[in-house]
Each structure stands twice: as structure tokens, then as C-alpha cells.
Amino acid sequence: MTPDTLLRRMFDKAVEVADPMQSLARVLPPKPEGRVVVVGAGKASARMAEAVEAEWGPCAGLVITRYGYARPCKGIEIVEAAHPVPDQAGADATLRMLALLEGLGEDDFVLALISGGASALLTAPAGDITLSEKQAVNAGLLASGAPIGQMNILRKHLSRVKGGQLAAAAYPARMLSLMISDVPGDDPALIGSGPTVGDASTPADARAILDRWKIEAAPSVHAVLAGETGVIPPDDPRLSQVENVIYAAPSQSLEAAAEIAAAAGYAVEILGDALEGEAREVAAEHAELARAAKGPRLLLSGGELTVTRRGDGVGGPNAEYALALAVALQGARGIHAIACDTDGVDGAAEVAGAIIGPDTLNKARAAGVDPSDALARNDAHSFFAAIHDQIVPGPTLTNVNDFRAILIEG
Incomplete structure (x- = not known):
């Protein structure tokens, strides 16, 4: 299983366990x-x-x-x-x-x-x-x-x-x-x-x-x-x-994703299910953690990040987190990540988020897009659309907020 496939499988599982058709009946009285x-x-x-x-x-x-x-x-x-x-x-x-x-x-x-x-x-x-x-x-x-x-x-x-x-x-x-x-x-x-x-x-x-x-x-x-x-x-x-x-709740979805990663041989560290803060700042902190971690390891987190609009681009907190993470990592070997909103909508766009890897900045150069400029203009969705790394699941019919996973390969 490739890292991208594993990351997407974990996101899909996080959404699945929060699907009301799977979870509501157990708490519904007669x-x-x-x-x-x-x-x-x-x-x-x-x-x-x-x-x-x-x-x-x-x-x-x-x-x-x-x-x-x-x-x-x-x-x-x-x-x-x-x-x-x-x-x-x-x-x-x-x-x-x-x-x-x-x-x-x-x-x-x-x-x-x-x-x-x-x-x-x-x-x-x-x-x-x-x-x-x-x-x-x-x-x-x-x-x-x-x-x-x-x-x-x-x-x-x-x-x-x-x-x-x-x-x-x-x-x-x-x-x-x-x-x-x-x-x-x-x-x-x-x-x-x-x-x-x-x-x-x-x-x-x-x-x-x-x-x-x-x-x-x-x-x-x-x-x-x-x-x-x-x-x-x-x-x-x-x-x-x-x-x-x-x-x-978000914790249940993170735990379900953690089980998939553990079965694939990754040590799992859950950074928290209630993280808040500016998306690009949290991404910079997580990039440092990822660089320092020894693989194979998975860093999981949830919560709700925010974006202070500085430019005229199209983005959302999950895509901005992913873009800022890619910029901070600068193509670091063996580190892949996904950041998506479990409702399938990041910001006001019909896009859940994005996936990144060691080749993200190379893809950007080949596509003629500047990651730093996109970040400055809050234009993360356009950036990931240009390199074909958006996650677009459509309506997920549930919502337990942000899902972020960073894979560090051994």
C-alpha cells in the first residue's frame, strides 16, 4: 500500500465511523x-x-x-x-x-x-x-x-x-x-x-x-x-x-484511523482531537515534529483550525495547513500527509482538503505555480488543483471536523 493510499484509506474510515447510518441507532431509544x-x-x-x-x-x-x-x-x-x-x-x-x-x-x-x-x-x-x-x-x-x-x-x-x-x-x-x-x-x-x-x-x-x-x-x-x-x-x-x-465525536474517528495505521506497521501518536489555531502556524509546528520523528510513525490530529484572510485566493483551513506543511517540509524525504474536513467542504469550496508528499514542490514547479505566493494569497485550493492533489469526496453526510495525518516512513 502506498503512503497516499494509506492516508486516503484512513480519512475514509474516519468519515465512515461518523456516518449516522452506522452510528445513530445505538443511541436512539424506542x-x-x-x-x-x-x-x-x-x-x-x-x-x-x-x-x-x-x-x-x-x-x-x-x-x-x-x-x-x-x-x-x-x-x-x-x-x-x-x-x-x-x-x-x-x-x-x-x-x-x-x-x-x-x-x-x-x-x-x-x-x-x-x-x-x-x-x-x-x-x-x-x-x-x-x-x-x-x-x-x-x-x-x-x-x-x-x-x-x-x-x-x-x-x-x-x-x-x-x-x-x-x-x-x-x-x-x-x-x-x-x-x-x-x-x-x-x-x-x-x-x-x-x-x-x-x-x-x-x-x-x-x-x-x-x-x-x-x-x-x-x-x-x-x-x-x-x-x-x-x-x-x-x-x-x-x-x-x-x-x-x-x-x-472527532476522537472516535481518529481512533479508527489509528487502527488502520497500526495494522500497517506504524507507531501512532495522536497530537489531540481538539487543536485550534492559525492553520499555517500549526502546520509549521507539525513540520518540526515530523522532521524529528523516527519512522515508521503516524501523527494524527483533529480539531478546527482557522485562517485569517490576507489575500484574494480560494482556500480553507485544511488546504492551507497542507500547503504550509509542504512549504515548511521543503520536500523532506519519507514524509506524506493529508488534511481534510470530514464534511467534505473546506472553507466555502466543494473540496475536503489535500494530500502532500516529498514531490509536492516539484509538482508545483512543473505546473508553474508558486507555493509561497499561493500561501500568501490564501489560495491553497487553486494550488492543489493545479498539481492534482485535491481530495474531493463530495457530500460525506457527516461532520466531525478536521482530520490531519502525517506519515513518516521508516
């Missing part, structure tokens, strides 16, 4: 008696709904997923909307979802299906904020380099559905929220901006994030953050009927 409503949002939510109906049969409900990620369901309505910047389809579907939860009683049951991407797909701007103004804030966040936790605090305070507000809308019905984690540390309050989880942050915290990351915002945004927002505190009685369960 279907309750009485009225049951299924709601949800995220890149994996349609697949989660499909898995639910495979066990429970047709159900009433509505789930919002990313364009191209719909799955066939017999009862649950699947709506596609935009990600990572929300659109009108997501806003309209969110209002319809909230209407489904109105008037539920103590004997009713709500199953919520939440995965990464729900922050953009569940869209109900607070106060007088318009959709276009919310879109502008979201785009500013994505370009700022802010970590996901900071992004989600601000998103919650600008929303009528995040930060526990979806659960509050269903009260007093019982709710089980099943989640796939795509956030460092697997904090349920951060997954999809925690629509079923209370949050202790304040409007002042959100204002500080606007200032810290220099996010331009409309007067309506500042007006909302100047008063009390709808974010639900963790001890609010309206959350007393909710159970939140994370049933798939």
Missing part, C-alpha cells in the same frame, strides 16, 4: 408513544433523519441541511439551505421549524438532530437585524480568524433560535437532542451554536468579540447587543425537559 416531532439542522442532519426513520419509520418534522446534502425521508421534510453564510431558504425554514414547536405539551416528544453547520442553517435574526445584515456579520467572522467558540457566542446573541432558544420553544415537551460534535473539546453548547443548550455568556461578551475581531456590523446589530438578548441561561426551567447527547 419511539415514544404519542406525538413525536423531529427537528434538526446541520450538514449531517438529513442523514441523521434518514437513520431515525430507518429505526422508527416515517416521522413528522423538519430538518435543514446544506445544499447537496439532502437524503430521502418518508415523513420528515428535508430543506436545503446555504452554508457557511445563511440565506433566505434557511431563514424561512427556521421560522417554520419554530412554528412546529408551538403549543406542544408535556406528553409530546421532540427529537432534535444537531450537527456542525447548524449555526448558518438555523437562521432567525434577533430584533430588527435583517438577513443581509446577519450575512455580513457571518462573512466577517469567517474571514477574521476568530476561533469557533468566539464565533458562536456572537451568533447566539444575534439569534432567536440559538443558545438554548430552540429547546425553550418546545417547552414543556420532552426533548432528546442527539449531536455529532465538530467542535474542539466536544462542548455541546458550541455545536451548531447550541440551539438546545443553555449559555452563560452575556451581550457584553458578544460586543467584546465584535471589537476584538474588528467585525463591522450594522446599527441594528449594535442595538440588539446593547440590551438583553434571548440566549437561555443554563439553569432556566425551560431547559429542564431537555437531554443533550453527543454520540459521535
Whole structure:
């Protein structure tokens, strides 16, 4: 097995073990008696709904997923909307979802299906904020380099559905929220901006994030953050009927990949499943670790890296990590790596990430592309397209965030 084949096999396995059709049934209880409503949002939510109906049969409900990620369901309505910047389809579907939860009683049951991407797909701007103004804030966040936790605090305070507000809308019905984690540390309050989880942050915290990351915002945004927002505190009685369960997480996918590498004779070192930081900086650190390591060895990591946009290129954190790693390694012998987002989308491109090896810079010279220039312009996707080393799996229907693997041959 070549190093590239082994790396791709590990990525595919990491995605497979997080597939709701493979993993959700073990945590799904028997279907309750009485009225049951299924709601949800995220890149994996349609697949989660499909898995639910495979066990429970047709159900009433509505789930919002990313364009191209719909799955066939017999009862649950699947709506596609935009990600990572929300659109009108997501806003309209969110209002319809909230209407489904109105008037539920103590004997009713709500199953919520939440995965990464729900922050953009569940869209109900607070106060007088318009959709276009919310879109502008979201785009500013994505370009700022802010970590996901900071992004989600601000998103919650600008929303009528995040930060526990979806659960509050269903009260007093019982709710089980099943989640796939795509956030460092697997904090349920951060997954999809925690629509079923209370949050202790304040409007002042959100204002500080606007200032810290220099996010331009409309007067309506500042007006909302100047008063009390709808974010639900963790001890609010309206959350007393909710159970939140994370049933798939990055650590499980890394462990599955590690088993493949171990079977192929590699010693495995997991650097962590919750790494954060600027993609190019983390890549430089990992290049040093790889150079110092004795093979055969595999360095695995997950989490969510960020990119501060400095140029006008097309890229994402995984492709930028791979490009920066290749530049730092300068063709070091025997070192191969892959960096992909498990949802199949790195940044806003329909590309999961890229693969590199000792010949990456030689390929670039032959193709007439400059790796340092591409890195300076945040143009990693164009770089890897030119040398034919992109990973393009299409919609994976799940999301446990970044997957990075560095193979050091003996």
C-alpha cells in the first residue's frame, strides 16, 4: 500500500465511523408513544433523519441541511439551505421549524438532530437585524480568524433560535437532542451554536468579540447587543425537559484511523482531537515534529483550525495547513500527509482538503505555480488543483471536523 493510499484509506474510515447510518441507532431509544416531532439542522442532519426513520419509520418534522446534502425521508421534510453564510431558504425554514414547536405539551416528544453547520442553517435574526445584515456579520467572522467558540457566542446573541432558544420553544415537551460534535473539546453548547443548550455568556461578551475581531456590523446589530438578548441561561426551567447527547465525536474517528495505521506497521501518536489555531502556524509546528520523528510513525490530529484572510485566493483551513506543511517540509524525504474536513467542504469550496508528499514542490514547479505566493494569497485550493492533489469526496453526510495525518516512513 502506498503512503497516499494509506492516508486516503484512513480519512475514509474516519468519515465512515461518523456516518449516522452506522452510528445513530445505538443511541436512539424506542419511539415514544404519542406525538413525536423531529427537528434538526446541520450538514449531517438529513442523514441523521434518514437513520431515525430507518429505526422508527416515517416521522413528522423538519430538518435543514446544506445544499447537496439532502437524503430521502418518508415523513420528515428535508430543506436545503446555504452554508457557511445563511440565506433566505434557511431563514424561512427556521421560522417554520419554530412554528412546529408551538403549543406542544408535556406528553409530546421532540427529537432534535444537531450537527456542525447548524449555526448558518438555523437562521432567525434577533430584533430588527435583517438577513443581509446577519450575512455580513457571518462573512466577517469567517474571514477574521476568530476561533469557533468566539464565533458562536456572537451568533447566539444575534439569534432567536440559538443558545438554548430552540429547546425553550418546545417547552414543556420532552426533548432528546442527539449531536455529532465538530467542535474542539466536544462542548455541546458550541455545536451548531447550541440551539438546545443553555449559555452563560452575556451581550457584553458578544460586543467584546465584535471589537476584538474588528467585525463591522450594522446599527441594528449594535442595538440588539446593547440590551438583553434571548440566549437561555443554563439553569432556566425551560431547559429542564431537555437531554443533550453527543454520540459521535472527532476522537472516535481518529481512533479508527489509528487502527488502520497500526495494522500497517506504524507507531501512532495522536497530537489531540481538539487543536485550534492559525492553520499555517500549526502546520509549521507539525513540520518540526515530523522532521524529528523516527519512522515508521503516524501523527494524527483533529480539531478546527482557522485562517485569517490576507489575500484574494480560494482556500480553507485544511488546504492551507497542507500547503504550509509542504512549504515548511521543503520536500523532506519519507514524509506524506493529508488534511481534510470530514464534511467534505473546506472553507466555502466543494473540496475536503489535500494530500502532500516529498514531490509536492516539484509538482508545483512543473505546473508553474508558486507555493509561497499561493500561501500568501490564501489560495491553497487553486494550488492543489493545479498539481492534482485535491481530495474531493463530495457530500460525506457527516461532520466531525478536521482530520490531519502525517506519515513518516521508516
